[in-house]
Amino acid sequence: MSSSQHEAPLPFDYRVVRSRRRRTAAILIKNDRVEVRVPHWVGNDWIAAFVHERRDWIATRLSRVLLQRELHRPEVRDGGLVPYRGRELRLRLCAGNSSTCRVIDDRLEVRLSQRIRRSAEQVADELVRDWLQARAREVLPERLQQLSRETGLVPTGVSVRGFRRRWGSCDNRGGIALNWRLILAEPQAADYVLIHELCHLRHFDHSPRFWQLVGRHCPEHRQWQDYLRERGCWLEW
Numbered sequence: 001m002s003s004s005q006h007e008a009p010l011p012f013d014y015r016v017v018r019s020r021r022r023r024t025a026a027i028l029i030k031n032d033r034v035e036v037r038v039p040h041w042v043g044n045d046w047i048a049a050f051v052h053e054r055r056d057w058i059a060t061r062l063s064r065v066l067l068q069r070e071l072h073r074p075e076v077r078d079g080g081l082v083p084y085r086g087r088e089l090r091l092r093l094c095a096g097n098s099s100t101c102r103v104i105d106d107r108l109e110v111r112l113s114q115r116i117r118r119s120a121e122q123v124a125d126e127l128v129r130d131w132l133q134a135r136a137r138e139v140l141p142e143r144l145q146q147l148s149r150e151t152g153l154v155p156t157g158v159s160v161r162g163f164r165r166r167w168g169s170c171d172n173r174g175g176i177a178l179n180w181r182l183i184l185a186e187p188q189a190a191d192y193v194l195i196h197e198l199c200h201l202r203h204f205d206h207s208p209r210f211w212q213l214v215g216r217h218c219p220e221h222r223q224w225q226d227y228l229r230e231r232g233c234w235l236e237w
Contacts, residue, residue: 010051010052010055011055011059012034012058012059012062013034014027014034014035014036014051014058015033015034015035015036016035016036016038016044016047017035017036017037017038018038018039018040018042019037019038019039019040020039020040022037022038022039022040023039024039025037025038025039025042025047025050026038027050027051027054027058029058029061029062029065030165030232032062032065032066032069034051034058034062036050036051038050065232065233068230068231068232068233069233072230072231072233072234073233073234073237074128074184074234074237075091076091076121076124076125076128077091077093077121077124078091078092078093079091079092082108082128082132083184083185083234084103084108084132084135084183084184085139085183085184085185085186085187086185086186086187086189087106088106089103089106089107089108090106090107090108091107091108091110091124091128092107092108092109092110093110093112093120093121093124094109094110094111094112095111095112095114096111096112096113096114097111097113097114098111098113099111099112099113099116099123099127100127101127101128101130101131102131108128108131110124110127110128112124112127129237132180132181132183132184133160133162133180133183135183136160136178136180136181136182136183137160137180139183140158140160140178140180140182140183140190140194141158141160141178143187143190143191143194144158144176144178144194144198145158147191147194147195147198147217148198150217151195151198151199151217153198153199153201153202154174154201155170155174155175155176155197155198155201156173156174156175157174157175157176158175158176158177158178159175159176159177159178160177160178160179160180161177161178161179161180162179162180162181163177163179163235164235164236165235166179166235167179167181167182167193167228167235168182168193168194168196168197169197170197170198170200170201170204172204174201176194176197176198178193178194178197179193179235181234181235181237184231184234185227185228185231185234186224186227188220188224189224189227189228191218191224192218192220192221192224192225192228193224193228195214195217195218195221196214196218196221198217199213199214199217
């Protein structure tokens, strides 16, 4: 692989991650970030040439990410759309005696106190996020318990958190943490993540046996993986 000093500058930045355990080079697109994973001994010139050879593919993937962001990103403004459990709620901002947030039919009504000193959209964003997080804390742990009974996979505990790069996690003590943003998704997509983490209680890896167990309890898991991948912008919100 060769590199030229006169190659055109790349239209994107990338981050290099070196590992002593890795044997091959790979490029990952995470939301709008480009990550190049290589063995620890690989030099910078080789990496630059590796990325340049794949710049068109990377640019295409980044363009797709930006399009998906435009399509799926929550719009916290009057008349905007906010996803909730696979539905789209139309946001309505209005004045009130106190700041509140509630659902009325297919509308998410946000009342803003006239005493607020910050911008209406900033306060509305906080109210909407707080409301969604409260719903997530009600819905997700209860649903995990239901799926635990169905699968026979029992965690030691569950928490709802605000991860920025993942939908959920399972630790080596059997505790499961779920991203509150799963409340935005179709319930079946959220179920896939819950089942994924429950299956880690038996297989703490991503081995073929792990995926076989996931497929047993969620046959459409690839469909929901794609669904969540297309909505990676939710993790940034």
